[in-house]
Amino acid sequence: MSTKDQILKKIEILLTNHFESPKNAFDFFDENGDKKLSKSEIKNLLQEAEISGFIRGIVASKLIEGYDVDGDQLISWSEFKTAIDEIAL
Template sequence: MSTKEAILNKIQILITNHFNSPEEAFAFFDKDGDGKLTKSEIKDLLKQAEISGFLRGIVSSKLIEGYDKDGDELIDWEEFKFAIDEISDESK
């Protein structure tokens, strides 16, 4: 399993085990309630998913780079949902 797969797997486990739905997870990590996840909020998600501190900054940047479709350097609900759906597909 690659590092990317391991990280995505940990995110999937976090969301599946601690939240009733991806929407609930998104709302939990969207601390300011603006409908978008900032890099800092993504780092909190990664911390909860037990991603090491060393990797959190790199991974949060890569997640934004990979899933931020509108270029605002934030992850909105649709982008988050797309990422979760992709994670779910990869784990099958």
């Protein structure tokens, strides 16, 4: 299993075991209530998913790079949903 697959599996476990839905998880980690996840909010999600602190920043940056369609360096609910759909909960 690749590191990417391991990370995705940990995120899947977090979302399925601790939240009723991906939207509940999104809202929980959207600490400032702006309906978008910042890099630091994504890092908090990754920390809760037990992703190593060493790679948390890299993974958060890659997530933003890969899914930030509108280029605002934040992840909206629709962008988050696209990412989550790829995990196939």
